[in-house]
Amino acid sequence: MTIFTRSKRGAAFVTGLVLLGTTAACGGGSGSGGGSGPIKVxxxxxITGPAAGTADWDRMGVELxxxxxxxxxxxxxxxxxxxxxxTELDPAKAVTATNRLINEEKVDLVVGPMTSDETLATLPALSRANIPSINGAxxxxxxxxxxxxxxMLLNAEYQGQKMVDYAVSEYGAKKVAVISYSGTQGKVGREAIxxxxxxxxxxxxxGQEYDIPVTDLSSQVLALKKGNPDVVLAFPQTGNDTGLLVQAMRDANLDVPVVGSYATTxxxxxxxxxxxxxxxNFVSVSWPxxxxxxxxxxxxxxxxxxAEVKKTYGEKRTTGAAFDNIASxxxxxxxxxxxxxxSKSTDAKKVTSWLAKNETAAAKKQPLVHNAYALSDDSRFLMDPDSLTLVNxxxxVVPGIIQRIDGC
Amino acid sequence: MNEILVILIRGAGVGSLYALIAMSLNLAYNATGVLNFAQGHLLVTAGVCTYLWMPDGAGTASPMWYLTLVAVLVATAVVGMIQGLITLIPMRRDGGSHSWVATTIAGSIVLGALITLWIGPQVVNVPNYFGFVPLPDGRVPGVYPMLVVLALVVWAGLRWYQSSFLSGLALNALSQDVDAARAAGVPALKFQMLAFGLAAAITAGAGFIGSSAIEISGSRGTNYVIFGFIVAVIGGIGNNKGALIAGPLFGVLMMYVSFELGGGLQVVTALAVIVAVLLLRPQGIFGRPHARRV
Structure with a gap:
């Protein structure tokens, strides 16, 4: 009997410890900003996969x-x-990677993932763990x-609107063809268009859609050409598929202007x-x-x-890099x-609430590189949609700074 | 009409690339019973070697182009033989084991990681060495017809080799019955490694000639081996003639689906084709049913 009682007590003690541990694990990010150890991001x-090159830029930005x-x-x-x-740019793997960050690494903050698909897949876990984040959606x-x-990225809906407006105002387009990648951002951009x-x-x-990764867009471009468009509107995922689009248009003799989303920069x-x-014959939407x-x-x-990025990472690694992406x-x-x-806290609710109210003012006080931050309570995009600009x-103009073509 | 021509030429070219991978899978499979899932990364390895070793501006008229071709073939064949040895040794200890599934997948992952370490995570690009085929309205890069020619040359070359040379005949013997070939004095491991090396060299040829048409990055090899495997299954595993015919047909079908129904349906089509073939002819369109010992 005594043994039984001791066992019960022992079990209760162990259960209590487990519960305590679980509570601590689930409560990541709820502590105040005044903790002792380092803040883990x-x-x-x-890092591998079809957008590994872009991930390398993003990594440079965070490291800096x-x-x-x-x-x-x-x-x-x-x-x-x-x-x-x-994450290999795979939403399922992004969830696994994020769970590892939450449960094993016990991170306080998250910067990433890179795409809308991965972000939408990982947000529930981050919200449950009470971790504030800024993502690449x-x-x-x-x-x-x-x-x-x-x-942190440009809102796909506003990009789509801007692309159509430019095709109509600049080229007088009456018929346009649309090509987009099959991820969430491509779909949202296309719907907006x-x-x-x-x-x-x-x-x-x-209209044509393609899966990533892709090595050839000629059949899609042939289908676009059938409709005899005045302008092609493109919503690709990377510079690689932008290049494939240009190549396929050249081979198909489709010589019309292209207006592209941010990834085309x-x-x-x-x-x-x-x-x-x-x-x-290509114009893109970009940050100012x-x-x-x-x-x-x-x-x-x-x-x-x-200059700082080039000095830190060298010419070879930064050749062809999109510095605006690194900066974001x-x-x-x-x-x-x-x-x-x-907010004097790492608590997700407090941090996001503070940022939603004070981001624009805070952006002016912080040494930020971008200049179009304008967050409001009802938006989750850091950048001001009115700041979108068109570029070649x-x-x-100088190394790393691209030619703006509107508002000049 | 122009669209059909483009779809036929490009589709046949891409399909021939898959046919070449399928033939290399067949070669190693016939001699060893192993489907080498690292074959896709060997293709990318050849692309990486081409990107790194080809001197700037060298074209098909330059001797350097041919020297680079030889270097790429030899280097990839050596990698393939090493990978083959690593795959075959555990199998010798336990002939009936399926350790090859793990070792070839592991080989694929290791090669992918080494490629990423070697060239970085980004995609690298190689220029088209074969000019363009002019069409009434547009053009097609010459690399696509070249891949068709390469597939035909490799198929014919393998037939000749396996019927006219002692080592080729020994490979044939291994494909009939490994144990009987061993009993007849054929040094099985040596010839099995030769099969792995030759298979890697075929893939290397495809990776070199098709370097401007493939995506060269550490993470892409798996996609190529999957499509090569699909073509091998459609053609009948172990049947090179089947691969030679099924590859271009499959490539043209994929392009046509993309043109008519959209690129998003390409992969769905590929999977639908393989399911349909397996349902109707489990041995592949050109394969023969296996005799069963009773």
Missing amino acids: GVPLG SVKQINADGGIDGRKVKAVFVD GSKLDPKVAPYSFG EKQLKVKGVEESA YAGQAKAVAGPDAYK AFSACSTSDVRTEATDFI FRDALWLLKAGIEG AGTE
């Missing part, structure tokens, strides 16, 4: 911000440590889906596939920070950042730092 990226923030005294006096995990984010997370085409009374002569990748004249009409309006924040991942951690220090990504 989980960074799920597609960690280095700078630590040199600046850390976050609320605590050093910052980044933990990188590979450009679509389908709102306070309900992403209560504690913000998207189709909606705006209806508003403008423009016919969609053909990855000129290094696109030129590697389609050659130096890839952007001969890394574009300029002429040398006189080049931002020193951008050129200083480019770099700025993300600075914004989370502002949120933690402003194939032409540089």
Whole structure:
């Protein structure tokens, strides 16, 4: 009997310990900003897979911000440590990688993943774990889906609208063909394009979609050509598929202007596939920070950042890099730092609530590279949609700064 | 009409690339009973070697182009033989084991990781060495017809080799019955490694000639071996003539589906084709049913 009682007590003790451990594990991120150890930042990226080149840029951005923030005294006096995990750009693997960051690495913050598909897959786990994050999604984010997370990329819906508006106003397009990759951002961008085409009374002569990774877009381009479009609107995922599109259009003798989404600005990748004249008849939507009409309006924040990236990582690794992409991942951690220090907590609710109210003002105080931050309570996109600009990504005003073509 | 021509030429070219992978799978399978899942990464390895070793500006008129071709073939064949040895040794200890599934998949993963370490995570690109085939409205890169020619040359070359040379006949003997070949004095391991080396060299040829048409990155090999495997199954595992015919047909079908129904349906089509073939003819369209000992 005594033994039985002891066993019961022992079992209760062990159960209590397990429950305590579980509670602690589930409560990651709920502590205050005044903890003792380093603040751990989980960074799920597609380090291998079809967008590995882009992931390398994103990694540089996070590494730079960690280095700078630590040199600046850390976050609320605590050093910052980044933990990188590979998602292979696969939403299912992104969930596994994020669970590892939450349960094994016990991260306080997350920067990433890179795409809308991965982000939408990982948000429930991050929300449950009460971890604030800034992700690389450009679509389908709102306070309900992403209560504690913000998207750093350009909103795909606004990109789609801008692309249609430009095709109509600049080229007088009456018929347009649309090609997009099959991920969430591609689908959302395409839906936005189709909606705006209806508003403008423009016919969609053909639409094509493709899976990533892709090595040939000739059959899709042939289908687009059948509709005899005035303009092609493109929503690719990387510079590689942008180059394949240009190559296929060239081979099919489809010589019409292309208006592309942000991914088409990855000129290094696109030129590697389609050659130096890839952007001969091509306009892209982009951020304003890394574009300029002429040398006189080049931002020193951008050129200083480019110089720093090149100095840190060398010419070879940064050749053809999209510095605006690196900067967005770099700025993300600075914004989370502002949120933690402003709310005096790493609690996701407090950090996101503080950022939603103060991001625009905080952005002015932080040494950020981008310049179009404008968050509101009902949005989960960090960037101001009105700041979208059009560029000729194939032409540089100065190294790393691309030619702006609107508002000049 | 123009669209049909493009679909036929490009589709046949891409399909021939898969046919070449299928033939290399067949060669190793016939001699060893192993389906080498690392064959896709050997293709990418050849692409990486071409990207790194081909001098700038070298074209088909330059002797350097041919020297690079030889270097790529030899280097990839050596990698293939080493990988074959690693696969075959555990099987010798236990002839009936399926250790090859694990070792070839592991080989594929290791090669992918080594490629990523070697060239970095990004996709690298090789120029098209074969010009363009002009069409009434547009053009097709010459690499696609070249892949068709290569598939025909490899198929014919393998037939000649396996019927006219002692080592080729020994490979044939292994494909009939490994134990009987051993009993007849054929050094099985030596010839099985030769089969792995030759299979890797065929894949290397496809990777070199088709380097401008493939995606060269550490993470892409698996996709190529999957499509090569599909073609091998459709053609009948172990049957090179089947692979030679099934590959281009499969490539053209994929392109046509993409053109008519959209690129999103390409993979679905591939899977539907393999399911249909397995349902109707489990031995593949050109394969023969296996005799069963009773």
